[in-house]
Amino acid sequence: MRIAGEDEVMVIGDGCGGKEERMLVSVRIRPLNSMEIARNEFSVWECISNTTIMNQNKCFYEFDRVFGCECTTKKVYENSAKEVVLSVVNGVNSSVFVYGQTSSGKTYTMNGITECSVADVYEYIERHEEREFVLKFSAIEIYNEVVRDLLSTDARPLRVLDDPERGTFVEKLREETVRNKDHLKALLLFCQAQRQIGETSLNEMSSRSHQILRLTIESSARRYSDKDSFSTLSASVNFIDLAGSERASQALSEGIRLKEGSHINRSLLTLGTVIRKLSKGRNGHIPYRDSKLTRILQSSLGGNARTAIICTISPARSHFEQSRNTLLFAKCAREVVTSAHVNAVMSDKAMVKHLQKKLATLETELRYTSSTSGTFHSVALRERDARIRKMEKEMKELIQQRDLAQSRLEDLLLVVGDEQASREWDELSQLSASYVSNAYDDVLSASDTTFDPLKEEYYTSPRNLSIGPMSNSVLVTRQWTEEAEQDSYSDFEDLCKEVQCIEVVEQKTSANKESNPLLSVNHQKHASQGASFNTDNNLVKLCPNEVSALSLVKEEEIQNVRTNGTDTIRVYSDESYRSLALRKSRSCRATMMMPSQCVKDFHTRPQGIYQKHIALGSNPEQKASNDVFKKPNKKCVSEDNITSICEFVTELKEIAQVQYQKTTTDSQELRQSEDFGMTSSVKDIGLDPMTNWSMEFEKRRKDIIELWHACNVSLIHRTYFFLLFKGDPADSVYMEVERRRLLFLKDTFFSSMRNLRREREMLCRQMWRRLSAIERERLYSKWGIELCSKKRRMQLANLLWSETENTEHVSESASLVAKLTGFLKPEHALKEMFGLSFTPQMMYKRSCSCRNGLYSNSKSIQFF
Numbered sequence: 055m056r057i058a059g060e061d062e063v064m065v066i067g068d069g070c071g072g073k074e075e076r077m078l079v080s081v082r083i084r085p086l087n088s089m090e091i092a093r094n095e096f097s098v099w100e101c102i103s104n105t106t107i108m109n110q111n112k113c114f115y116e117f118d119r120v121f122g123c124e125c126t127t128k129k130v131y132e133n134s135a136k137e138v139v140l141s142v143v144n145g146v147n148s149s150v151f152v153y154g155q156t157s158s159g160k161t162y163t164m165n166g167i168t169e170c171s172v173a174d175v176y177e178y179i180e181r182h183e184e185r186e187f188v189l190k191f192s193a194i195e196i197y198n199e200v201v202r203d204l205l206s207t208d209a210r211p212l213r214v215l216d217d218p219e220r221g222t223f224v225e226k227l228r229e230e231t232v233r234n235k236d237h238l239k240a241l242l243l244f245c246q247a248q249r250q251i252g253e254t255s256l257n258e259m260s261s262r263s264h265q266i267l268r269l270t271i272e273s274s275a276r277r278y279s280d281k282d283s284f285s286t287l288s289a290s291v292n293f294i295d296l297a298g299s300e301r302a303s304q305a306l307s308e309g310i311r312l313k314e315g316s317h318i319n320r321s322l323l324t325l326g327t328v329i330r331k332l333s334k335g336r337n338g339h340i341p342y343r344d345s346k347l348t349r350i351l352q353s354s355l356g357g358n359a360r361t362a363i364i365c366t367i368s369p370a371r372s373h374f375e376q377s378r379n380t381l382l383f384a385k386c387a388r389e390v391v392t393s394a395h396v397n398a399v400m401s402d403k404a405m406v407k408h409l410q411k412k413l414a415t416l417e418t419e420l421r422y423t424s425s426t427s428g429t430f431h432s433v434a435l436r437e438r439d440a441r442i443r444k445m446e447k448e449m450k451e452l453i454q455q456r457d458l459a460q461s462r463l464e465d466l467l468l469v470v471g472d473e474q475a476s477r478e479w480d481e482l483s484q485l486s487a488s489y490v491s492n493a494y495d496d497v498l499s500a501s502d503t504t505f506d507p508l509k510e511e512y513y514t515s516p517r518n519l520s521i522g523p524m525s526n527s528v529l530v531t532r533q534w535t536e537e538a539e540q541d542s543y544s545d546f547e548d549l550c551k552e553v554q555c556i557e558v559v560e561q562k563t564s565a566n567k568e569s570n571p572l573l574s575v576n577h578q579k580h581a582s583q584g585a586s587f588n589t590d591n592n593l594v595k596l597c598p599n600e601v602s603a604l605s606l607v608k609e610e611e612i613q614n615v616r617t618n619g620t621d622t623i624r625v626y627s628d629e630s631y632r633s634l635a636l637r638k639s640r641s642c643r644a645t646m647m648m649p650s651q652c653v654k655d656f657h658t659r660p661q662g663i664y665q666k667h668i669a670l671g672s673n674p675e676q677k678a679s680n681d682v683f684k685k686p687n688k689k690c691v692s693e694d695n696i697t698s699i700c701e702f703v704t705e706l707k708e709i710a711q712v713q714y715q716k717t718t719t720d721s722q723e724l725r726q727s728e729d730f731g732m733t734s735s736v737k738d739i740g741l742d743p744m745t746n747w748s749m750e751f752e753k754r755r756k757d758i759i760e761l762w763h764a765c766n767v768s769l770i771h772r773t774y775f776f777l778l779f780k781g782d783p784a785d786s787v788y789m790e791v792e793r794r795r796l797l798f799l800k801d802t803f804f805s806s807m808r809n810l811r812r813e814r815e816m817l818c819r820q821m822w823r824r825l826s827a828i829e830r831e832r833l834y835s836k837w838g839i840e841l842c843s844k845k846r847r848m849q850l851a852n853l854l855w856s857e858t859e860n861t862e863h864v865s866e867s868a869s870l871v872a873k874l875t876g877f878l879k880p881e882h883a884l885k886e887m888f889g890l891s892f893t894p895q896m897m898y899k900r901s902c903s904c905r906n907g908l909y910s911n912s913k914s915i916q917f918f
């Protein structure tokens with residue numbers, strides 16, 4: 055039965071199905087009452103055992119327990135109802151019926167059982183402090199088939215409703231939460247007072263209604279330590295005091311009592327029918343709905359409840375038949391089987407409480423997890439920060455190294471004036487940046503990776519380029535040179551590689567120093583042919599296409615050079631080799647034009663780099679000489695040489711100036727002597743004092759132009775030289791140097807046309823870039839090129855500097871080449887780049903940039 059108004063309880067069940075058991079049926083014989091004694095009634099029923107009752111006819115009735123008239127209610131309770139009643143505290147529904155004739159002692163027995171049950175329930179609760187119990191109490195009576203709430207003073211009938219889930223329940227029934235045992239007792243007394251009682255002939259206090267007291271007990275563990283602990287047990291125990299069956303004749307009922315009796319008997323008859331049918335099984339129809347009593351007690355009679363029935367009888371012979379009917383009812387009831395199971399329920403409150411505790415547990419776990427996780431993350435973050443700081447430091451170092459290398463290489467490029475080198479530098483920069491980036495990525499990906507910027511592998515790029523702090527510009531230059539040789543000179547800047555170097559070789563001996571140095575030209579063609587300087591079996595192999603040497607050497611050494619074949623030049627002695635090595639290092643293209651600081655840096659370069667750069671042969675002695683560069687702490691000849699060379703150059707400059715002044719003076723004197731018939735001696739230092747300089751200049755320039763053509767000298771070289779040297783008397787030295795150099799080249803080396811062809815191809819492309827269509831057409835017409843012909847630009851390029859005898863053609867060629875190469879401001883170019891630098895200081899100048907189409911000058915002694 056579900057009673058409206060009670061706390062909603064969800065019955066879960068024990069999951070194991072109900073345990074089937076028969077109803078516990080007992081019979082209690084009350085003592086003869088005063089009226090029966092007065093009528094000399096005697097007891098016709100005798101309990102011959104605890105389970106068997108026998109009437110005067112020796113008929114035996116066996117039940118679960120039988121209690122004689124002398125038996126106390128407590129004993130009846132303990133032996134017939136206690137076990138069933140206390141099932142409620144374990145979550146099993148239970149019901150205790152008292153059934154019998156009117157005035158047989160039902161109410162008397164039920165009151166006693168209820169009292170004992172309350173006592174035992176509270177005793178159980180007290181003994182189980184680990185669980186929390188909630189007791190709720192409700193009470194109804196069915197009077198004349200009307201349901202009434204005994205806890206309410208409102209006598210209005212309540213409806214009995216059926217619900218698919220809740221079952222049959224009484225609508226709007228009040229349910230009191232029991233505070234304590236006394237409260238429950240008070241409620242029981244209140245219900246007792248509310249019950250309909252009427253006086254009959256058999257019972258002054260006859261109960262005229264069926265009373266159903268329901269005590270619902272919910273219990274749950276106070277601590278939720280395991281799965282079962284949070285289950286709440288909920289069950290109800292029904293104390294059912296039925297109205298007494300009566301015969302109207304015996305009860306002398308009339309009027310209201312007769313009407314009550316008819317309702318009572320009808321409901322009891324239905325109850326009997328239900329019991330009888332249930333005793334035969336549950337296959338047939340069970341007429342629960344034939345009365346409100348059976349309808350409400352449906353679950354207690356044949357469902358999920360343990361049921362105990364105490365049948366009370368009067369021992370008087372006058373009630374023998376009624377007593378026998380009661381025993382027959384009891385006998386049928388004893389056959390009824392119920393299936394009670396534990397009602398593990400979870401009420402809304404229990405569910406909320408459980409969820410709250412579960413949430414608290416999860417929150418605790420989460421806090422713990424967050425705490426531990428936070429600690430882990432904190433450690434990880436600190437490690438990452440340390441790695442980042444380390445990487446930042448390494449990045450900073452790398453950037454500094456890169457900038458240093460960039461600065462040095464830029465200096466070199468400024469000196470060389472080679473766009474190809476610029477591209478190399480771009481690639482180098484990209485490579486460096488890529489390297490730095492990759493290094494950074496590497497550090498990011500593997501924090502344990504230690505980057506050592508001084509490791510050689512980091513200097514070894516796919517193109518064998520060095521980008522480290524000790525950047526090996528020699529390698530760069532060499533790489534670029536070799537590549538330039540492989541690639542076509544496809545651009546003007548490529549021609550900047552046409553470096554021709556003039557070295558001033560210090561005289562080995564003091565005697566030689568005292569002698570006047572003679573200008574000689576050692577020019578190594580820049581083609582693929584290599585040059586070797588064989589000095590007393592010390593073969594000095596210079597990088598192909600790297601060295602052009604215009605050396606001031608002893609006259610006898612010049613002779614040796616000229617007689618020593620084309621590929622091997624014997625110039626230097628052993629003792630002068632150190633100077634050669636230095637000069638070589640400073641004369642090899644860009645590297646050889648490094649300022650002194652760069653030369654100093656050479657001494658600190660990694661050994662491997664030096665070995666790559668200075669491939670000077672295998673002679674041990676030569677290696678020993680090379681060791682000079684491997685020992686940074688050892689004072690190198692470089693500075694000394696530079697100083698001495700500078701001193702020498704200074705002297706040479708003074709000589710040149712003196713010669714010029716002397717020439718001028720001699721010319722004047724000659725004119726005077728001619729006037730006075732005098733003669734004067736001439737000192738051969740490249741300028742005949744007796745010759746008019748203007749005529750001599752034109753003659754020498756014409757010779758040089760012829761030699762340029764014969765030696766396939768770069769058109770740009772010709773152009774620059776042609777535009778820079780226009781007859782200034784001070785240019786005599788440069789003119790003579792250039793002439794002698796060309797004479798040497800003409801006599802010594804085979805000049806290749808390949809580079810010249812490439813140069814013309816470059817100029818052809820420059821025409822497209824630097825000249826407009828109108829300018830080009832104008833030039834085609836001027837130079838006799840058919841406008842409708844093919845490859846007009848190439849035709850024009852091939853015509854440049856082709857007519858050496860035609861001064862106007864040469865001049866126009868020079869002008870056009872200058873325009874194509876961007877050489878628009880001759881005043882920005884220094885003549886020293888074509889000759890000896892008479893600049894005594896070692897400072898490095900950046901007045902010109904190869905990117906502007908100008909050859910950069912240097913402090914050094916190189917010539918282009």
Ligand SMILES: Nc1ncnc2c1ncn2[C@@H]1O[C@H](COP(=O)(O)OP(=O)(O)OP(=O)(O)O)[C@@H](O)[C@H]1O
Pocket residue numbers: 083084085087123154155156157158159160161162163257259260261262296297298299
């Ligand atoms: N076992 C008993 N020992 C002593 N007195 C008893 C016993 N049983 C019943 N009585 C007394 O019998 C009288 C009638 O009992 P009770 O009212 O309990 O009968 P009842 O079956 O409830 O009758 P009704 O059906 O009319 O209500 C009461 O005065 C009660 O005190």
